[in-house]
Amino acid sequence: IALWRLYPDLGFGFRSATGIKVVGVLTDVGEAAGLRLGDRIEAINGQPYTRLDEARILIDRQVGAENTYLIQRGGERLSVTVQNQPLGFGAAFAKSGVTLSLGVVFFGIGLLVFLMKPHGRSSWIFFGACSIFALYITLSSTITQMTPAWMESVTIFAAVFVPAALIHLTLCFPVERQLIAKYTYTQYLPYLVSTAIFLGVILNTDNIAEISPRWLLVITVYRIAGIFIFLGSCLQLWLTSPSVIAKLRSKLILIGSAIAISVPLLD
Numbered sequence: 001i002a003l004w005r006l007y008p009d010l011g012f013g014f015r016s017a018t019g020i021k022v023v024g025v026l027t028d029v030g031e032a033a034g035l036r037l038g039d040r041i042e043a044i045n046g047q048p049y050t051r052l053d054e055a056r057i058l059i060d061r062q063v064g065a066e067n068t069y070l071i072q073r074g075g076e077r078l079s080v081t082v083q084n085q086p087l088g089f090g091a092a093f094a095k096s097g098v099t100l101s102l103g104v105v106f107f108g109i110g111l112l113v114f115l116m117k118p119h120g121r122s123s124w125i126f127f128g129a130c131s132i133f134a135l136y137i138t139l140s141s142t143i144t145q146m147t148p149a150w151m152e153s154v155t156i157f158a159a160v161f162v163p164a165a166l167i168h169l170t171l172c173f174p175v176e177r178q179l180i181a182k183y184t185y186t187q188y189l190p191y192l193v194s195t196a197i198f199l200g201v202i203l204n205t206d207n208i209a210e211i212s213p214r215w216l217l218v219i220t221v222y223r224i225a226g227i228f229i230f231l232g233s234c235l236q237l238w239l240t241s242p243s244v245i246a247k248l249r250s251k252l253i254l255i256g257s258a259i260a261i262s263v264p265l266l267d
Contacts, residue, residue, distance in 0.1 A: 001100065004092040004143045008063050008084035011035055016209065016216060020052050023071075027091075033082040036073060043070040052210050056145070060084070087143070096141050103138030106130050122172040125187075129165035136162050145207070155208045160198045160219055163226025164190035170233045174249035175241070177233075190226075197222065231257060 011030025018024045023039040042048065044058040045068055059067055061084065068081045110130025117123045136158035139146070146152050167190040171180040180187050201215045211219070231254065238250035 001092050001096050002089070004096065005087060005089035006063070007087045007092070007143055008061050008065075009087045009091070010059065010061070010067065010084060011082035012039075014052070014209065016211070020049075020055060020209070029085050030082055034078070034080040035069070035071070035082065039069075039071040039073050039080075041069050041071050042077070044068075046070075052207065092143060095143050099137050099139075099141040103134040105134075106137060107134035110134070122176065125168055125172050129169045132158060132161050132165045149206070152207050153202060156201055156206070156211070157198060159208065160201065160222075161191070161194045163222045164194040166226035166230045170230045174234065174237060174253065175243065175246045193222065 009027055009029045011027055011033055012023045012035050013025030013027075014020045014022070015024030021041055023030070023035055023037055023041065026035060026037050044055060045060070047058050049055045049058055063084050063086050066081050066083045068079055071078050071080055107130060110127040113130075114123045114127040135154070139151075139155040139158055142155075146155065168187055171177050171187055197215070197218055201211055201219075204215070205211060234250040234253045234257075237246050238254060241247050241250070
């Protein structure tokens, strides 16, 4: 993040949901130059492109350099030139520092719970889930391609294994389910699914921004399933469990989840 303050503000960015041909993120530099959200980019500095690595090669990232984009907007074709400006530490921290801080908090929570009861199976599982989630959050908002290059694979790994960790956590927290006590091997099944998805993705690309829409949909559906399984389990325990402790734990998880989810929902 400290080094990214010197990274050039190109004026725009891509989003996975809209692809690498559409302006999905717009900064003040890009808006002042004439770019608009939703502009479809046909060429960069006079050269067409189809992949993210091609776009990265075509863009001049020197501070003060100019890049010209041929865009399509509402049936019109326009040429917009953007001069790179230094991003600055404030913008770099706003982009990646917040997620880094959240990642540290989640890892700290997992470590604290583990140290309170290091010999319990649930403590190990909780610590593992918090660690994977912390890694995913930390790497979720990067300004440019991660270096070294293998860090991109770590980002994909974290994104794919979050739902497996949530499902695993569901089997033992707030209370241990009979399924995991009777059939111990069931706790590893979610990780086998994540491993299969990870291998399917990594054999096609090692860059999270270039994951195909099909695999992106698979990851998203699996992530949503993990969240609903975990929260659904907590809701069921809160409503039906004969244990007062289980009810209280489930209630606290549901309240905390509602508070946490409200922020991105409002956004």
